[in-house]
Structure formats: structure tokens, C-alpha cells
Amino acid sequence: MARTRPTRAETRRQVLDAAFEVFGQRGIAATSLTEVAAAAGLTKGAVYSNFDSKDELVLTLMEEHAGHRIQASLDAVDADGGADVFGQVAAVLVREMRADAVWHRLLAEYFALAHHDPRKQKALQGRRREVRATVARALVQVSEGLGFALPMPADDLAIVFLALSNGMAVESDIDPGGVPDDLLARVLTLIAGDAVVALREAAARASVD
Amino acid sequence: MARTRPTRAETRRQVLDAAFEVFGQRGIAATSLTEVAAAAGLTKGAVYSNFDSKDELVLTLMEEHAGHRIQASLDAVDADGGADVFGQVAAVLVREMRADAVWHRLLAEYFALAHHDPRKQKALQGRRREVRATVARALVQVSEGLGFALPMPADDLAIVFLALSNGMAVESDIDPGGVPDDLLARVLTLIAGDAVVALREAAARASVD
DNA sequence: CAAGGTCGATACTACTCGGTATCCAATACT
DNA sequence: AGTATTGGATACCGAGTAGTATCGACCTTG
CATH class of the missing domain: 1.10.10.60 (Homeodomain-like)
Structure with missing residues (x-):
């Protein structure tokens, strides 16, 4: 039965x-x-x-979901080994940003909540460091694979990366339609500087050939 | 009496x-x-x-404080008409970011809260557009005053600006000490590109003379 | 200087929430 | 099959909340 x-x-x-x-x-x-x-x-x-408690549920939920998200993002980045990495990455981020507006909102509330609960604060901080380290590693890997120098230390760039995508997700959620889709890509290109612009053009020529 | x-x-x-x-x-x-x-x-x-209610109090509080902050930031930016504007602005932003961590946390909770209350949502959206427009105007003014071109439309750059400072404030609050003080300035310089770098060096030479 | 009105304190209501104790039914074990 | 165990439903409790009614003190105005 x-x-x-x-x-x-x-x-x-x-x-x-x-x-x-x-x-x-x-x-x-x-x-x-x-x-x-x-x-x-x-x-x-x-x-x-x-x-055991509501806090326990919330904590578990955030931990688990955060883990899933890191993995998903990493997979997306790893998947395309192409040349126009920044464009690709930006596209992925934008897509996820739109789709996971819910997640960003939850994170915002959790962020506010965590400040008054040492346990949540610690969990959030630890998780965030992990995310930063992962992003930094990915950045190094990409830059080495493509042979161009990062415009600043990978750790710092990772912070910028996260702050920018998170901040733009919030802006986009507050005012849907007020944030152009390709804005993140444009900023990343500016930050990456000439090296990546050249790289991208080279890739474009190669794909035409 | x-x-x-x-x-x-x-x-x-x-x-x-x-x-x-x-x-x-x-x-x-x-x-x-x-x-x-x-x-x-x-x-x-x-x-x-x-x-009339707790919601009313919260709404009034956020509206009022947001207004004050815009004014304060604008004053800070307006005050220094110097040449190394980006550096100055970044310094101001960083200082305010640290000092007003409380405000950013409140805003994060309000942002999450607003999504379930059309009235708050509308208020937040309207206020945010106002902030963006003000920042954009300031950017145009600065670029014209110093005679260099913005790397992208002022409206878009304003969004980037806000997203970046807001996002970095969050990162900094989650992990104090994990975010270098001069990081925002470095990013802004990268975004601004060569024009501002040249401008800054010119200013440095001028101040030495 | 009295009358009327305003503002804020006190006391209270109605309600919701997190959390607990208990109990029943479905499962696993022997 | 009979028994022990476990998972989830029900009922309940204490605490704490937003919001209200009322009343007294103070200010203003004629």
C-alpha cells in the first residue's frame, strides 16, 4: 500500500x-x-x-535560499566560457534581478532584522563573506582565462559587483521601468575599462570571420 | 507667565x-x-x-527625513566647487554612508514594508524619482561647470550612483571593516574614465603650484 | 476672568501572535 | 499482528499590540 x-x-x-x-x-x-x-x-x-521557532525557520530559509542562489549564479557564469563575459554576466544578473525581486526584498528585510539579532547578524555576515569570496574567485578566473587585468583587486571588485547589482535591484523594484535593462552592462564595461572593450571587439570580429 | x-x-x-x-x-x-x-x-x-495611526507616523517620518537628506547631500556637493569633484563627492558619500547607517537600515525595512502598502509604495517611488532627478541635475551641473562629458546619460548615471552608494552602505553595514573607505572613490573614477583622471591630475598640479 | 476648546495621560478593549501541552493516527519494528 | 514511536492537529496560554473612550489640566478667546 x-x-x-x-x-x-x-x-x-x-x-x-x-x-x-x-x-x-x-x-x-x-x-x-x-x-x-x-x-x-x-x-x-x-x-x-x-x-524550533519562527526565527529558526527564517534563518534556515534564508541560508538555504542564499546557497541556491550562489550556485545558480555560478553555474550561469561558468556555463558560458565565451569572450564577451562581462556582457553575458551582466545579462544573467539583470535577468535574475528582475526574476528574483522577491528575494531582494526578503534580503532587505532580513538585513534590517538582522541588526537586532546577533545570531542572524552573524549568519548574514558569514554568508556575505562567502558570497564575496566566491565572486572574487570567479572574477580572477575569468580575467586569467581571458588574459586581461582586473581594474582593481578582485576582493574589492567583488564588493562593487554585489553592491551594484543589489542596489540596482532595489532601484528597479521601487520604480519598475525606470531602470534600463542594459544599464548594468554599460556600467560594468566602464568599470572594466579599455581592456575589455578591446577584448569584446576582438571577439565580435572573430565571430564574424 | x-x-x-x-x-x-x-x-x-x-x-x-x-x-x-x-x-x-x-x-x-x-x-x-x-x-x-x-x-x-x-x-x-x-x-x-x-x-492617526502608526502607519501615518512612519510615512510622515520617512518622507520628512528623506527630504532633509536630499537637501543635506546637495548642500554638501554644492559647497565644494573645486576641481576634484568626484573625489570630494565620494568622500562626502562615504562619510554620510558611515554616519547614516541607521538611515539605510530604516530605508531597507521601509522598502520591504512598502511593497505591501500601495500608499507607502507610491510615496517611496515618487520620492525616489525626485532623488534621482536631483542627482542627475547635480551631475549635469558639475560636468558642465568643469567641462567634461559624462560617460553616459545623466539620468542613468544617477541611478548607478544611487545604487552603488546604497549597495555599498548595505555591504558596509553587514560587514563593517570589510569595505575599504576609498573604494567608492576608486569606482567612481573608473566609471568617470580618463577625462576625470586628467582633470584630477591637473587640479593636483595646480594646487602644488 | 470665566467659558470653551485643545491636548495629552490613564485606563481599557479587542485582538493577534509565538509558543506549549496534549492527544490521535499513521508508521516502523519485532 | 501487536507494540512502540513519531508527526501533526487541536486547544490553549501569556504576553504584548494597535487603537479607543474618557477625563482633567492647561491655553486661548471673548
């Missing part, structure tokens, strides 16, 4: 997915656990059976 | 100032009106006598 009862892992997933959706729509603080449970087709008891 | 009772305006100010302080420390959602009132040396009755 087929099992009539879902496994613990399945229930946990349901709760996490529902939480992300409802938190994203109504905000973390404004959403009660009852609402989360209802969205998952369960009750508060199920939530407390899987998570 | 001197008045023993403060005017309505005075009380209102007290509430608003206290609200900014307490909201900044503990977060908007996490702060009760009783706490706000207590911080102002008053009671909840005083708050409700001056504001």
Missing part, C-alpha cells in the same frame, strides 16, 4: 517553500506562522514540529 | 525625533508606539493625538 503520510523531509520542504512565498508577498515580520502553515496546507503544529 | 505646556508642533517634533531614533535602533515593525512615546517622554495618547 502506498504511504498515506508524507515523510518528514517532504513536510519540511513544503513549509520552507510556502514560507518563502508568503514571506515574500507579505513580509517576514508581518506574516504569522499560522499563515505560513496554511499556505503549506498544514497547521502551526506541523511547523513547530519541524522548526 | 511662561507657557508650561509645549505647542503642538513641539510635541510632534519630539515624537518624530524619538520615532526615528527608536525605529532605527530596534526596527520599525519591532517597535511599539508605547516605546516611541516613552522615548519622547510622552505617552501613547500624545502620539495618537498627533498621528
Whole structure:
């Protein structure tokens, strides 16, 4: 006979997915656990059976989702080994920025929330350092692979990268349509400087040949 | 006889100032009106006598403070008519970024909050457009005054400007010490390109003479 | 200087939330 | 199959919230 009862892992997933959706729509603080449970087709008891507290749920959710996002972005970057890397990367970022407006909003609230909770603050800081390091590594890899020098230390550039994409996501969410799609690409090109412009032109010529 | 009772305006100010302080420390959602009132040396009755609701208080507070900040930033930029404008501006921004970490955190929470309240959303959007337009105007003025071309349309550059400073403020708040002080200046120089580099060197020579 | 009005304190209501205790049913084990 | 265990539903509690009614003190005005 087929099992009539879902496994613990399945229930946990349901709760996490529902939480992300409802938190994203109504905000973390404004959403009660009852609402989360209802969205998952369960009750508060199920939530407390899987998570020790609301904070625990939020923390787990943010950690997990952040991890997924890093991986997705890295895959997207790794996938195209082409020459017009900055353009490609910018395109990927813009696409994700639009699609994951919800995520950026959640992150903003979590950022505000974290400042009053040492545990969340620590988690956020650790995760952010990891993200920065990963981005920096990717930048080095790309620059070496294509043979051009980065305009500043990779660590610093990673910060700029993240700040810019995050900031533009916020601007774009506040005023949809007010942020041109290709703006991020243009800025990145300016920052990268002449080296990449030459590189891009060379790639364009090569693809024509 | 001197008045023993403060005017309505005075009380209102007290509430608003206290609200900014307490909201900044503990977060908007996490702060009760009783706490706000207590911080102002008053009671909840005083708050409700001056504001129709908590939302009303928050809205007024953000609107007012945002206005003040625009003015302050503009004044700071206007004040120095020197040649090394980008460096100066970056310095001002960095200083304000550090000092007003509280403000950025409040804005982040408000940004998340606004998405679920059409009224706040509209207010935030309108205010943001105003800020962008003001920054764009300042950029045009500076570039014309110094006789160099902006690397992209002023409106777009304003967005980049805001996204970058806002994003870096967040990064800096998450991981204090992880963001070099001069990073913003370096990025702005890269974005501005050779024109400003030349300009800056010219200014340096001039100041030595 | 009295009358009327305003402002803010006090006390209270109605409600929601996070979290807990308990209990029942479905599962795993022997 | 019978038993132990686990997962989730239900009911409940204490705390704390926004918001309201009321009342007294103070200011203003005729």
C-alpha cells in the first residue's frame, strides 16, 4: 500500500517553500506562522514540529535560499566560457534581478532584522563573506582565462559587483521601468575599462570571420 | 507667565525625533508606539493625538527625513566647487554612508514594508524619482561647470550612483571593516574614465603650484 | 476672568501572535 | 499482528499590540 503520510523531509520542504512565498508577498515580520502553515496546507503544529521557532525557520530559509542562489549564479557564469563575459554576466544578473525581486526584498528585510539579532547578524555576515569570496574567485578566473587585468583587486571588485547589482535591484523594484535593462552592462564595461572593450571587439570580429 | 505646556508642533517634533531614533535602533515593525512615546517622554495618547495611526507616523517620518537628506547631500556637493569633484563627492558619500547607517537600515525595512502598502509604495517611488532627478541635475551641473562629458546619460548615471552608494552602505553595514573607505572613490573614477583622471591630475598640479 | 476648546495621560478593549501541552493516527519494528 | 514511536492537529496560554473612550489640566478667546 502506498504511504498515506508524507515523510518528514517532504513536510519540511513544503513549509520552507510556502514560507518563502508568503514571506515574500507579505513580509517576514508581518506574516504569522499560522499563515505560513496554511499556505503549506498544514497547521502551526506541523511547523513547530519541524522548526524550533519562527526565527529558526527564517534563518534556515534564508541560508538555504542564499546557497541556491550562489550556485545558480555560478553555474550561469561558468556555463558560458565565451569572450564577451562581462556582457553575458551582466545579462544573467539583470535577468535574475528582475526574476528574483522577491528575494531582494526578503534580503532587505532580513538585513534590517538582522541588526537586532546577533545570531542572524552573524549568519548574514558569514554568508556575505562567502558570497564575496566566491565572486572574487570567479572574477580572477575569468580575467586569467581571458588574459586581461582586473581594474582593481578582485576582493574589492567583488564588493562593487554585489553592491551594484543589489542596489540596482532595489532601484528597479521601487520604480519598475525606470531602470534600463542594459544599464548594468554599460556600467560594468566602464568599470572594466579599455581592456575589455578591446577584448569584446576582438571577439565580435572573430565571430564574424 | 511662561507657557508650561509645549505647542503642538513641539510635541510632534519630539515624537518624530524619538520615532526615528527608536525605529532605527530596534526596527520599525519591532517597535511599539508605547516605546516611541516613552522615548519622547510622552505617552501613547500624545502620539495618537498627533498621528492617526502608526502607519501615518512612519510615512510622515520617512518622507520628512528623506527630504532633509536630499537637501543635506546637495548642500554638501554644492559647497565644494573645486576641481576634484568626484573625489570630494565620494568622500562626502562615504562619510554620510558611515554616519547614516541607521538611515539605510530604516530605508531597507521601509522598502520591504512598502511593497505591501500601495500608499507607502507610491510615496517611496515618487520620492525616489525626485532623488534621482536631483542627482542627475547635480551631475549635469558639475560636468558642465568643469567641462567634461559624462560617460553616459545623466539620468542613468544617477541611478548607478544611487545604487552603488546604497549597495555599498548595505555591504558596509553587514560587514563593517570589510569595505575599504576609498573604494567608492576608486569606482567612481573608473566609471568617470580618463577625462576625470586628467582633470584630477591637473587640479593636483595646480594646487602644488 | 470665566467659558470653551485643545491636548495629552490613564485606563481599557479587542485582538493577534509565538509558543506549549496534549492527544490521535499513521508508521516502523519485532 | 501487536507494540512502540513519531508527526501533526487541536486547544490553549501569556504576553504584548494597535487603537479607543474618557477625563482633567492647561491655553486661548471673548
